[in-house]
Amino acid sequence: xxxxxxxxxxxxxxxxxxxxxxxxxxxxxxxxxxxxxxxxxxxxxxxxxxxxxxxxxxxxxxxxxxxxxxxxxxxxxxxxxxxxxxxxxxxxxxxxxxxxxxxxxxxxxxxxxxxxxxxxxxxxxxxxxxxxxxxxxxxxxxxxxxxxxxxxxxxxxxxxxxxxxxxxxxxxxxxxxxxxxxxxxxxxxxxxxxxxxxxxxxxxxxxxxxxxxxxxxxxxxxxxxxxxxxxxxxxxxxxxxxxxxxxxxxxxxxxxxxxxxxxxxxxxxxxxxxxxxxxxxxxxxxxxxxxxxxxxxxxxxxxxxxxxxxxxxxxxxxxxxxxxxxxxxxxxxxxxxxxxxxxxxxxxxxxxxxxxxxxxxxxxxxxxxxxxxxxxxxxxxxxxxxxxxxxxxxxxxxxxxxxxxxxxxxxxxxxxxxxxxxxxxxxxxxxxxxxxxxxxxxxxxxxxxxxxxxxxxxxxxxxxxxxxxxxxxxxxxxxxxxxxxxxxxxxxxxxxxxxxxxxxxxxxxxxxxxxxxxxxxxx
Numbered sequence: 001x002x003x004x005x006x007x008x009x010x011x012x013x014x015x016x017x018x019x020x021x022x023x024x025x026x027x028x029x030x031x032x033x034x035x036x037x038x039x040x041x042x043x044x045x046x047x048x049x050x051x052x053x054x055x056x057x058x059x060x061x062x063x064x065x066x067x068x069x070x071x072x073x074x075x076x077x078x079x080x081x082x083x084x085x086x087x088x089x090x091x092x093x094x095x096x097x098x099x100x101x102x103x104x105x106x107x108x109x110x111x112x113x114x115x116x117x118x119x120x121x122x123x124x125x126x127x128x129x130x131x132x133x134x135x136x137x138x139x140x141x142x143x144x145x146x147x148x149x150x151x152x153x154x155x156x157x158x159x160x161x162x163x164x165x166x167x168x169x170x171x172x173x174x175x176x177x178x179x180x181x182x183x184x185x186x187x188x189x190x191x192x193x194x195x196x197x198x199x200x201x202x203x204x205x206x207x208x209x210x211x212x213x214x215x216x217x218x219x220x221x222x223x224x225x226x227x228x229x230x231x232x233x234x235x236x237x238x239x240x241x242x243x244x245x246x247x248x249x250x251x252x253x254x255x256x257x258x259x260x261x262x263x264x265x266x267x268x269x270x271x272x273x274x275x276x277x278x279x280x281x282x283x284x285x286x287x288x289x290x291x292x293x294x295x296x297x298x299x300x301x302x303x304x305x306x307x308x309x310x311x312x313x314x315x316x317x318x319x320x321x322x323x324x325x326x327x328x329x330x331x332x333x334x335x336x337x338x339x340x341x342x343x344x345x346x347x348x349x350x351x352x353x354x355x356x357x358x359x360x361x362x363x364x365x366x367x368x369x370x371x372x373x374x375x376x377x378x379x380x381x382x383x384x385x386x387x388x389x390x391x392x393x394x395x396x397x398x399x400x401x402x403x404x405x406x407x408x409x410x411x412x413x414x415x416x417x418x419x420x421x422x423x424x425x426x427x428x429x430x431x432x433x434x435x436x437x438x439x440x441x442x443x444x445x446x447x448x449x450x451x452x453x454x455x456x457x458x459x460x461x462x463x464x465x466x467x468x469x470x471x472x473x474x475x476x477x478x479x480x481x482x483x484x485x486x487x488x489x490x491x492x493x494x495x496x497x498x499x500x501x502x503x504x505x506x507x508x509x510x511x512x513x514x515x516x517x518x519x520x521x522x523x
Contacts, residue, residue: 004098006036006222007229008213013085016046016072023075026093027153029229036094036222037229040209043083047071047172050078051148052302054249054291056174057273063171073245076146076157078133079270079293082172086163086194088205092156092216096149105297105331109133109147112156115219116145119211125198132269132295132334135160140193149297149331158212161194162205244300248275248289258361263346264458266465269334270294274347276309282351285312297331305340314351318344342373353377356516362509367461367477369468380451380474381516386444387421387428388437388454389414392503393480394430404430413505417455420511425520426453434464441471449473453513455480455505478509 014022019041026037047059047069055061055071058080064071083089092112099108113129120127120135120142127137135143135158143160166189195208217224253262253275261276270293277287288309290302298304308324309317318341325337332340346368353363356378368377394401394414406428408415414430421428431437444452451474458479461468468475480503 004036004094004220004222005225006038006094006217006220007227008038008217008224009040009228010209011039011041013042013044015044016048016070016083019043019046019089020072020074023091023093023155023157026091026229027075027150027155030093031095031152033229034095035225036092036098036220038090038092038213038216040088040090040212042085042087042089044085045069045168046083048081048083049073050080050146050293051075051245051299052077052249052290052292052294052296053080054251054253054273054289056252056254057271057291058174058293059172060174067168067171069172073249074146074157075150075155075299076148077293077295077299078144078146080173081144081159082169083159084165084168086161086165088160088162088208090158090209090212092154094154094220094222096152096154098220099149099154105147105149105295106132106333108149108154109145109156109295109333111219112147112158112216113145115215116143116158116160116212119208119215122211122215123204123208125195137193137198141191142193142195147295148299150299160208161192163196164192164194166192244303246289246303246306248287249291253289253291257364258359260364261347261350261360262364263343263350264462265339265343265346266462267294267335267339269332271462272335272339272343274343276347276350278314278351282354283314285309285314285317294335295331295333298328301330309344314348317348345373349377357512358509362506362512365479365506365509366513367456367458367479369473369475369477371469371472371474375474377476378516380476381453381513382518383451383474384453384476384517385426385449385520386452387417387426388440388452388456389417389428389430389505390456390480390503391430391432393455393505394502396502400430402432404432404436406430413507413510416507417505417510417514420514421453421517423519424514424517426517434467437464438467441467441473444473445471451475453517454478455510457503476513478506478513480504481506 030037047064049055049058049071051074059071113133113135116135117127117129125137127135127142130136133145134141143158145156145158148155170188261278263274265272272294273291275289276285279286288306290306296302305321305324308320312320321344322337350363353366354360391401395412400406406415406418408418418428429440431440454475454477456477461477
């Protein structure tokens with residue numbers, strides 16, 4: 001029987017950039033030494049971006065700069081993390097040739113996450129895995145696992161929350177996704193749980209690490225060996241080649257919103273993002289960038305797809321991308337080629353939206369909800385019979401702020417939106433809280449409304465897309481500006497209808513969109 005050795009050791013706290021560098025070195029070292037390596041470690045306060053995630057989508061870079069929290073990019077996929085000494089982290093590297101035929105990205109990540117769950121169970125912690133990569137207790141996130149399959153080596157990383165400063169986390173991360181549980185909405189603040197909150201008396205971290213090592217090594221049939229690798233010698237021999245990462249992931253995509261076509265698509269595997277830069281004719285793609293809080297294999301797939309689209313005629317872009325996806329064995333946990341094609345069509349659709357008289361920047365502020373996947377914006381607007389307005393766009397002083405009505409006093413833009421809708425014979429509803437939105441959409445579905453227009457912030461749509469999908473009604477939604485409950489960490493108050501700050505409607509965009517809603521005869 002072939003012995004597959006694995007070195008296991010614990011390191012102390014180190015800066016995020018150093019921890020990432022060590023992961024690079026251990027990937028190369030595992031291949032060179034023909035051994036696996038499992039190290040436990042902790043980070044100084046760090047924002048850790050997923051391999052394929054744009055900085056502007058993952059973290060609040062201004063806060064990180066102000067607070068002195070460095071931002072690093074790890075080798076594994078998934079979404080952004082806030083790492084600090086209160087989290088127990090592990091990195092497991094091993095040669096790729098040790099993998100079996102069934103060890104796909106999805107399958108291997110699930111195997112290793114289940115191994116950690118078994119280790120937690122040994123300590124009396126009733127954890128379970130949830131797709132794509134979380135470790136949960138009673139529906140709350142205790143940790144997560146992440147995976148990268150490189151050309152010659154595998155890297156599995158995991159984080160277990162021993163303690164957590166939720167206030168800092170919510171300031172660092174752009175928009176931690178909440179969870180819809182059987183009890184209702186678990187806000188980002190209540191989404192997490194730590195070992196210190198569990199009914200386990202003084203969880204022993206040494207026992208936890210021993211259980212994790214035992215379970216992971218047992219899952220992969222590895223044999224523990226003693227001794228820490230000589231990192232000084234390995235560093236002198238050369239480190240793992242840097243990963244192929246699109247430099248556009250470090251850019252602020254909002255800065256190019258007026259010169260590019262941008263789209264996003266929430267999927268079970270994470271949110272996908274795409275930016276296309278058209279040429280001067282608007283018929284060719286000059287450049288493309290994919291981003292996502294997702295896992296993909298091969299790890300340079302997004303960069304490869306971007307290179308495939310660069311220089312492509314708009315009409316041929318989807319065919320070229322499909323051919324590229326078919327040319328190699330791609331693995332896309334939680335989404336697939338169909339979702340990538342839909343994302344591309346959403347971005348290409350900005351051209352038609354500009355045909356409505358919108359600028360590129362205004363078109364990028366539209367969120368076109370297409371249950372059938374093919375509805376044209378102009379057709380949706382032509383059938384729209386309802387306008388949904390968020391209460392947070394009404395002034396804080398307004399007596400009607402939390403009422404499903406508006407006196408149209410002229411004191412704010414909401415009254416103007418009401419007027420534009422009523423001129424067209426549309427029903428108008430002020431959404432006063434999240435549950436109200438669900439009720440309104442359900443009623444609209446029952447009454448056979450064929451389409452609607454609405455306003456909400458992009459973060460809300462991304463997080464609550466299941467409510468819009470459940471209604472199954474085509475919609476053109478416009479991103480609002482001003483105060484955002486997610487940026488202000490007041491999402492719980494906003495969902496309850498108690499958000500006190502003021503958002504704002506982009507009336508220039510509203511007016512251009514509403515022009516395409518035909519006036520209907522009065523009943």
